[in-house]
Amino acid sequence: ESFTSTTHLTHLFNTEVELSKQLQSYLKVEYERLDRIEKFLDVIKDEIRQAQGKEEIYFGNPVNAHLFIKHLTVDWYGIEEIVFDDTSKTMADNYLFPSYEDYTGSAVALMRLQDTYKLNTSEVANGEISTNYKSRKLSALECYDLGRIAYTNGDYYHTLMWMQEALDHLDKEINNTSPSRVDILDHLAFSTSQQGNHEHALVLTKEILRIAPDHVRAGSNKIYYEDLIQKKILNGNSDSSDFKSTPTIKKMDNINIKNQRPRDYLDEREKYEQLCRQNGSSINTKRQAKLFCRYRHNNHPYLILRPAKEEQLLDEPVIYLYHDTVRDNDIQVIKDIALPRLQRAVLRRAVVQNPKTAQLEPAEYRVSKSAWLRNEDSPVIARLSRLIEAVTNLSMATAEDLQIANYGVGGHYEPHFDFARKTEKDAFSSFGAGNRMATWLTYLSDVEKGGATVFIPTGGHVKPEKGSAVFWYNLYASGEGDYNTRHAACPVLIGNKWVGNKWIHERGQEFRRRCSLDPMA
Numbered sequence: 001e002s003f004t005s006t007t008h009l010t011h012l013f014n015t016e017v018e019l020s021k022q023l024q025s026y027l028k029v030e031y032e033r034l035d036r037i038e039k040f041l042d043v044i045k046d047e048i049r050q051a052q053g054k055e056e057i058y059f060g061n062p063v064n065a066h067l068f069i070k071h072l073t074v075d076w077y078g079i080e081e082i083v084f085d086d087t088s089k090t091m092a093d094n095y096l097f098p099s100y101e102d103y104t105g106s107a108v109a110l111m112r113l114q115d116t117y118k119l120n121t122s123e124v125a126n127g128e129i130s131t132n133y134k135s136r137k138l139s140a141l142e143c144y145d146l147g148r149i150a151y152t153n154g155d156y157y158h159t160l161m162w163m164q165e166a167l168d169h170l171d172k173e174i175n176n177t178s179p180s181r182v183d184i185l186d187h188l189a190f191s192t193s194q195q196g197n198h199e200h201a202l203v204l205t206k207e208i209l210r211i212a213p214d215h216v217r218a219g220s221n222k223i224y225y226e227d228l229i230q231k232k233i234l235n236g237n238s239d240s241s242d243f244k245s246t247p248t249i250k251k252m253d254n255i256n257i258k259n260q261r262p263r264d265y266l267d268e269r270e271k272y273e274q275l276c277r278q279n280g281s282s283i284n285t286k287r288q289a290k291l292f293c294r295y296r297h298n299n300h301p302y303l304i305l306r307p308a309k310e311e312q313l314l315d316e317p318v319i320y321l322y323h324d325t326v327r328d329n330d331i332q333v334i335k336d337i338a339l340p341r342l343q344r345a346v347l348r349r350a351v352v353q354n355p356k357t358a359q360l361e362p363a364e365y366r367v368s369k370s371a372w373l374r375n376e377d378s379p380v381i382a383r384l385s386r387l388i389e390a391v392t393n394l395s396m397a398t399a400e401d402l403q404i405a406n407y408g409v410g411g412h413y414e415p416h417f418d419f420a421r422k423t424e425k426d427a428f429s430s431f432g433a434g435n436r437m438a439t440w441l442t443y444l445s446d447v448e449k450g451g452a453t454v455f456i457p458t459g460g461h462v463k464p465e466k467g468s469a470v471f472w473y474n475l476y477a478s479g480e481g482d483y484n485t486r487h488a489a490c491p492v493l494i495g496n497k498w499v500g501n502k503w504i505h506e507r508g509q510e511f512r513r514r515c516s517l518d519p520m521a
């Protein structure tokens with residue numbers, strides 16, 4: 001028998017040694033694979049534990065909303081690839097997952113909130129933006145990933161903020177999933193040089209070379225930055241003027257670091273965001289003195305026993321706030337009808353021209369989901385129409401259906417008019433009832449932070465209050481549009497915002513609101 005030959009057994013023994021090595025490395029890879037799955041499972045189990053039963057509060061924090069979407073997209077893509085059995089296929093076939101665009105979109109929304117409400121990156125990253133709607137502290141990798149999204153979008157302003165934050169977190173954590181210091185520094189150096197900080201870029205590049213002396217790109221960048229700095233000294237300091245006038249200055253190694261937000265397509269951005277940050281309208285005492293409250297019944301049977309609580313909020317344009325117009329129970333009925341329709345709705349995206357570059361770029365000028373509700377859908381909706389008619393004295397016969405809009409975190413609607421301009425001839429032709437004469441906007445939720453309705457030209461600021469409604473005329477009695485009605489829905493910082501819009505058209509109002517020949521009356 002050949003197997004009894006000692007020589008042969010010795011030879012076979014080598015096979016066993018090799019087998020042991022192979023199995024060992026197979027096991028190692030397998031353990032690593034299982035370890036990754038287990039770590040991911042721990043993260044999402046923790047998320048479930050935190051959110052379950054209080055989803056509204058949990059997802060009302062933009063950081064939680066972003067991390068959640070991240071788990072179901074990029075993090076899950078990584079796991080999906082290493083789950084061998086049918087689990088991943090079954091999941092993909094039977095469940096709805098968010099898309100990669102949802103992931104980057106939620107990051108962009110987070111950065112928009114940072115800008116609008118002037119939040120420090122560290123406040124956001126350390127879970128300090130709300131005490132009621134808590135979020136945890138982000139890891140260095142999570143900060144780095146946010147920086148990467150900004151970087152990929154060519155947004156060096158936010159790249160700088162988030163890569164700096166990643167670096168700060170890296171110093172405080174010992175973790176085998178941390179990003180490498182060199183990678184962070186590399187992104188930081190590039191983006192800070194793009195913002196015109198060549199001295200800062202040089203300091204960071206030298207730091208890369210200290211850690212990794214053979215880093216090729218850093219080696220050539222060092223020469224490049226030194227050269228730029230030398231030229232700048234020779235030519236006298238000249239600053240790039242592509243930025244807004246108020247710079248963000250940070251000090252580092254005695255270098256002033258500029259990180260200025262680039263201008264975008266919206267000229268009124270600064271005024272708009274300023275109004276969003278305010279607590280109330282910016283009107284002086286003289287204007288304030290003209291405003292008053294009253295009970296309004298218009299001798300209308302609907303209002304005799306329960307007059308509307310009317311508060312004039314603004315003089316120009318005249319805006320009224322009506323308190324307690326819809327009960328909580330009725331609001332729930334409205335939301336229940338709207339919800340399935342909202343789930344099918346898609347987020348709108350628009351393309352606008354950047355005045356600086358003349359380039360068309362995507363602008364998420366309106367981030368909300370909306371659905372239409374007809375009077376026939378529920379007695380609650382029909383009752384709301386009757387209330388509006390009684391309070392405003394306007395005919396609801398030609399009004400549009402009730403539009404329900406739901407804004408999640410970061411959801412907003414940038415400055416716009418509700419009426420159609422002369423150049424938009426066909427805007428509301430399908431209604432056959434003329435232009436949008438007036439707007440009745442009902443708030444169907446409170447909002448913890450942000451989400452105000454602001455009137456940009458004259459400084460109006462309305463804080464959403466569940467059940468209250470605002471009303472204003474978009475057109476003068478002459479039919480001319482009132483440009484002072486330009487308004488916006490500020491981004492929701494914390495919470496969830498629901499509104500119901502009722503647009504009242506010109507036709508049918510001939511005897512209720514008389515025309516005038518004076519274009520401004």
Ligand SMILES: O=C(O)CCC(=O)C(=O)O
Nearest residue numbers: 413452453488489499501
């Ligand atoms: O949601 C808001 O506060 C304003 C909404 C609005 O202006 C609109 O839908 O036209």
Ligand SMILES: [Fe+2]
Nearest residue numbers: 416417418487
């Ligand atoms: Fe509007």
